[in-house]
Amino acid sequence: MKTNTILLASRPQGAPTEAQFRFETRELPALQSGEVLLKTRYVSVDPYMRGRMSSAKSYVEPFKVGEPIAGGVVAEVVESQAENLPVGRLVVGNLPWQEFSVAQAKMLQPLPAEGKAPASYYLGLLGMTGLTAYFGLLDICEPQEGETVVVSGAAGAVGMVVGQLAKIKGARVIGTAGTDEKVAYLKELGFDEAINYKTADVPKALAAAAPNGVDCYFDNVGGPITDAVYDLLNKHARIAVCGQISTYNATEVPTGPRPEGKLLKTSSKLQGFIVSDYHSRWPEGSRQLAEWYEQGKLQFEETVTEGFDQIPAAFLGLFEGDNTGKAVVKVA
Template identity: 75%
Template sequence: MQTQTILFASRPKGEPTAAQFTFKTIDVPLPQQGQVLLKALYVSVDPYMRGRMNEGKSYVPPFEVGQPMEGGMVAEVVESQHPKLPVGSVVVGSLPWQEYSLSDGRGLQPIPADQAPLSYYLGLLGMPGITAYFGLLDICQPKAGETVVVSGAAGAVGIVVGQIAKIKGCRVIGIAGSDQKLAYLKELGFDETINYKTTPDIAQALAAAAPNGVDCYFDNVGGTISDAVYNLLNKHARIALCGQISNYNATEAPVGPRPEGKLLVTSSRLQGFIVSDYLPRWPEAMQQLSEWYQQGHLKYQETVTEGFDQLPAAFLGLFHGENTGKAVVKVAEPSSR
């Protein structure tokens, strides 16, 4: 059979464009012994994928020019020669950007089809939710009554961070880029919100929102927003360094205030982390996140784009703040429903 795939065409300089992607029709053979044929249902687009477009060593291998893009995907088994993955199974894993693909089953995790929307296994109950869980609870270790600041608060990770902080009894300040996003954060229980695009003085706004200083900072964006937060750190503050999306498309190393002095005088801890560091503990996070979701303590929003051909546009939209919550692309409905 034939299927469409999206190839990584060239490495970008600065912000990626549609020129980085090429569509191609390829043959997909039928599965042999130990293999399954998968139909893509939902595909995740994530900021970390920008780093994979660069050449050089990182925590995940770079995309290869001329080869298919790949990322998180929920897919359905439509033909099977695999003893543990029968037809009709729904799985999540890192897969090539193809409407149909072959797999030997390695790296695929079967997921229940009736406990939450399938796309949530790319967001709230997947990598972003798990990132929020460990970054906040393991690194920031928030205590009731403390002030938690979340940058990129309306993104896939940020909305979960803020809600977990509220579960733990904290005062939560969310920073996002539109009034619509701020309104949604208020619905989720955030105590204070700041629109970084329309606020003339971020440092002043943060100081007003956090009169007692900042105890925990979950950093998704870096840049001038983080510079402002560092000025408000309390003694023994904790910072989880999750992302730096404000710098991902920079062509030169950014120069700005250096945080070391602030960290020194406040005895604060700054720790970068990658969610795969916690891979052995993922089941713990998924179980707790699922419980909180079932109990109504966690709400989630997605920005769902329809159509396989819209994958590049959905990815590029991440760098312009077009998504609230998790950005996913819906490719197809499950055959079994």
């Protein structure tokens, strides 16, 4: 059986373009015992994939030039040699950007047979995205009732969950986003303040929004927004570094204000993390996120693009701020 696939054609220098992707038809291997044939339903596109397009050392192996790009995928079992995954079952896993693929059943997570959430949510709120928000905020930032939490990239897939979790914990929440529409959406989610970083004087706007300083900062962006937050840190502030999307396409190492002095003077904690650090606790996070979602305490937004051939464009749109919430591609 043949399938369409998307390969990494070359490594980008600076911002990636359509030239980095190549479509190809490949032959799938025959099913072996314990394997399933999958039809791709939804593909997740995520900013971290930009790092995997580079050959630089990181926390995960880079994509190989000339080989399929891979990431989070929801797929349907269409043929099975695995007793625990019957035909028709939906699964989520790290799979190649292909319309069909063969995978070992043990590497896949079955979705609930009678899920109360859309299948694509298992790539977002009820998947890696939600878990990233859950552990980064609750384990590293540890927001307390009445404290002030700032979230950069707050209208993104992780940021919007972080803000809602902070509200559940009784914190005052400030978010930054790149359009007035996203700012309005953050207010709908319950954020106390939201700032359009493209039109506002960010240092002044943050200072006005956080007159009592900042206790927790969930950093998805880095750059000037982060520099402005550091000036407002309270004693024993906690900072979770989840992403630095403002620098992902930089061709030179950016030099900005050095934060060490501010961290020292405020006895603040700065910690980077990867969601896989908490792998042993994923079931805990998944259960709690599902419970809050079913109770109506968590809302979630998706930007859904349709068509397998639109996956590269959806990925590139992440760096233009095209998405509100989780960016997914509906393939079938």
